[in-house]
Amino acid sequence: xxxxxxxxxxxxxxxxxxxxxxxxxxxxxxxxxxxxxxxxxxxxxxxxxxxxxxxxxxxxxxxxxxxxxxxxxxxxxxxxxxxxxxxxxxxxxxxxxxxxxxxxxxxxxxxxxxxxxxxxxxxxxxxxxxxxxxxxxxxxxxxxxxxxxxxxxxxxxxxxxxxxxxxxxxxxxxxxxxxxxxxxxxxxxxxxxxxxxxxxxxxxxxxxxxxxxxxxxxxxxxxxxxxxxxxxxxxxxxxxxxxxxxxxxxxxxxxxxxxxxxxxxxxxxxxxxxxxxxxxxxxxxxxxxxxxxxxxxxxxxxxxxxxxxxxxxxxxxxxxxxxxxxxxxxxxxxxxxxxxxxxxxxxxxxxxxxxxxxxxxxxxxxxxxxxxxxxxxxxxxxxxxxxxxxxxxxxxxx
Numbered sequence: 001x002x003x004x005x006x007x008x009x010x011x012x013x014x015x016x017x018x019x020x021x022x023x024x025x026x027x028x029x030x031x032x033x034x035x036x037x038x039x040x041x042x043x044x045x046x047x048x049x050x051x052x053x054x055x056x057x058x059x060x061x062x063x064x065x066x067x068x069x070x071x072x073x074x075x076x077x078x079x080x081x082x083x084x085x086x087x088x089x090x091x092x093x094x095x096x097x098x099x100x101x102x103x104x105x106x107x108x109x110x111x112x113x114x115x116x117x118x119x120x121x122x123x124x125x126x127x128x129x130x131x132x133x134x135x136x137x138x139x140x141x142x143x144x145x146x147x148x149x150x151x152x153x154x155x156x157x158x159x160x161x162x163x164x165x166x167x168x169x170x171x172x173x174x175x176x177x178x179x180x181x182x183x184x185x186x187x188x189x190x191x192x193x194x195x196x197x198x199x200x201x202x203x204x205x206x207x208x209x210x211x212x213x214x215x216x217x218x219x220x221x222x223x224x225x226x227x228x229x230x231x232x233x234x235x236x237x238x239x240x241x242x243x244x245x246x247x248x249x250x251x252x253x254x255x256x257x258x259x260x261x262x263x264x265x266x267x268x269x270x271x272x273x274x275x276x277x278x279x280x281x282x283x284x285x286x287x288x289x290x291x292x293x294x295x296x297x298x299x300x301x302x303x304x305x306x307x308x309x310x311x312x313x314x315x316x317x318x319x320x321x322x323x324x325x326x327x328x329x330x331x332x333x334x335x336x337x338x339x340x341x342x343x344x345x346x347x348x349x350x351x352x353x354x355x356x357x358x359x360x361x362x363x364x365x366x367x368x369x370x371x372x373x374x375x376x377x378x379x380x381x382x383x384x385x386x387x388x389x390x391x392x393x394x395x396x397x398x
Contacts, residue, residue: 215351
């Protein structure tokens with residue numbers, strides 16, 4: 001099968017790249033392959049659905065710009081297609097006075113990035129969410145919202161198929177051949193350009209094309225606890241001040257499109273790429289590769305070692321509820337009793353520095369492009385991120 005453009009991966013980034021390619025190259029032949037039976041089976045369909053505002057990230061980063069613009073773009077897309085959205089907003093609270101400087105740093109980052117934010121006091125906080133508590137000041141983000149990520153991805157799939165994009169599910173990448181061909185699902189595919197948006201497998205595919213020599217993926221398992229009860233301990237999302245040395249946001253409250261409250265997620269190093277539950281998705285090759293990377297990081301990177309040890313505590317429901325209780329005045333911890341569907345974050349690390357990479361990372365040339373680090377807030381950022389990829393690597397029709 002020959003195409004002008006072949007996209008590997010049916011998550012939000014693969015679908016967004018297809019959308020951007022179709023908008024720019026209206027007559028091009030575009031094929032998207034996905035190894036599962038449908039789109040958004042992995043990280044894209046298992047994330048919180050939060051549309052972040054764009055204030056966690058340094059103003060000169062790709063994440064900052066794409067998250068800010070992506071929030072607006074996805075809001076417009078959801079409105080255009082009449083999809084569900086919970087316009088709940090977000091508050092970031094300080095658990096103690098020591099966290100106030102980091103809180104103000106987040107506010108400064110948001111201001112530098114042109115994000116609508118308010119630095120509020122405890123009286124203002126009580127008016128927004130009476131149950132929230134903070135040590136003097138908090139950040140209020142009115143543009144943060146929550147969507148259903150599976151609904152968004154399935155809408156994108158239907159739209160792309162309507163516009164002539166061929167989407168083939170059950171078609172897993174196997175290997176590369178020739179100048180720019182691959183075998184996937186037992187079929188041979190050739191394309192003018194191949195765009196790798198394979199998430200957890202992006203590093204492995206990229207190496208087949210001569211890229212990703214300095215990086216590798218470490219998978220982190222994220223699980224939320226669901227609140228069981230008719231009352232709601234939080235109406236907006238409530239987040240703590242994060243540790244800015246790590247690319248994770250800590251245990252927080254998020255509220256789904258249907259009003260379900262959950263706390264989490266964990267960020268526990270997984271043992272293989274699809275280490276969701278039990279031995280499902282077990283791969284000996286993956287386990288040897290991933291455990292080797294994690295052992296090296298654990299031994300040589302103090303921040304990773306501290307993160308891994310603290311995250312292991314989150315296997316305890318009681319501990320998770322304790323962390324959440326620090327951000328609110330009243331919480332019935334026993335109501336957080338049900339683990340929700342787990343997700344796995346494809347987190348890139350640099351083999352040279354042994355550090356987890358915070359920003360988006362893309363490598364490529366005139367023949368192939370590889371989206372290597374599309375971690376949170378990649379869902380929020382997906383539309384402008386995809387436009388940047390296409391404008392940089394595929395500005396001209398094939």
